[in-house]
Amino acid sequence: MTALVNLLDLARMTTATTGTGTLTLGSAVSGYLTFAQAGAVDGKTYTYGIFDSAGASEIGRGVYTSSGTTLSRSVLRSTNSNSPISLSGTAEVFITAAAEDFSEFRNDIELVLAEVEMRLADIDNVAEFLGSTGNRVADSFDALTFVDTVGSTNLDTGTAGLLKPTIGSGSTQTLQTVNGTVNPSPGQILVDRSVALTPGDVINKIGASLSSGQTITLKIVKRNSSVNYDIVVSQSLVHPGGGFADVTLSSPFTVPGSGSYYVGLYAATTISGATGQARGFGSGGDTGVSSSVTFGEDTGTVPVLRVVKNITTNNATIKSTGLTAASAPTTMKVVALVNHVDSATAGTDYKFKVSRDAGSHLSAYLSLNDRVTLPGGNLHLIESDPIDISGLTTGTSPLWQFETLNNKMVELQGLYFYWT
Secondary structure (H helix, E strand, O other), X not given: OOOOOOOOOOEEEEEOOEEOOOEEEEEEOOOOXXXXXXXXXXXXXXXXXXXXXXXXXXXXXXXXXXXXXEEOOEEEEEOOOOOOOOEEOOEEEEEOOOHXXXXXXXXXXXXXXXXXXXXXXXXXXXXXXEOOOOOEEEXXXXXXXXXXXXXXXXXXXXXXXXEEEOEXXXXXXXXXXXXXXXXXXXXXXXXXXXXXXXXXXXEEEEEEEEEEEEEEEEEEEEEEEOOEEEEEEEEEEEEEEEEEEEEEEEEEEEOOOOOEEEEEEEOOOOEEEEEEEEEEEEOOOOOOOEEEEEOEEEEEEEEOEEEEEOOOEOOOEEEEOOOOOOOOOOEEEEEEEEEEOOOOOEOOOEEEEEEOEOOOOOOOOOOEEEEEEOOOOOEEEEEEOOEEOOOOOOOOEOEEEEEEOOOOOEEEEEEEEEEO
């Protein structure tokens, strides 16, 4: 959000600056105060006006610097076709307010009200229709009354109060087939060295096949030498038995481009195995993530393991139902609460379109502004610029459409939709 306009009382000074550059401030005009006397703060931005003795004038915004004393110039409007006027060396500069300041202040108030309405909808667990003609709605998605769950694609509604993309299934790589059993020596980690992990793969889950239930710890290791391994991933699983079960890694593991990486496990009792395979074994107990662990190597029975890899977030298209307008809208905008689970950029990794005929004809993408990150995480308050839809096929059924791109996980946690 923009800052409120900074005002100073009775601040009016002379300047002997010539040309179009930064102002060097002189003394107070008779009957007025210097900017410092009026309370100007070093480094703050002020809206200024300039009247030059040659008859030209300018209004703009500038940063006040107490050392100097100077004021930078960024022109909003001027008698020189809205470019900086060329100062003659005899001019006065004063602190004022511009029409743009009040417009931005109004926009900020509207943005705050939009957030409040989304929060109230969340408290009430229902979408709130507002305005004298019902021309705005705040939805927290606790109920999905106004979400087109059938017409949306790759939409996960499993968590109340948010809409998000579904997750793809990835691919499963099973390293061996069960043809025996193995009883690890007490305190032993067994590693299947017959199949190395593929560089660049992202490992999301590790699984093992067990005939009976027990608690095991699944590992990813890096082989440094025949007697020295690094354990780079270690995560426990309460295995129910009866075949394969997987543990989802707390952080997906990307297999580096150099080095040899393998999968293994620690188990306390007999497990299913595959005979006659290259293996590594460590006898130091259930060692967690650590470097330079002593291992041995031989050929024998290894655990039957698998990895689930390269799971990605699907790109989603999420849309509202067609709402009801009193007359055909010509302008629309959205304000949204978007949680960035992955690093994401508004307008690049997710976008909005709108419609006034229930989605049969959609607008161009709205221009999005990331106004503020709210405290406590990665929840962003996103505001679109208003979009002129007078050229779209007419209708009285407003609709919004949210699209995620680039396989990024973002969550739509609230939306304020306005039309006029």
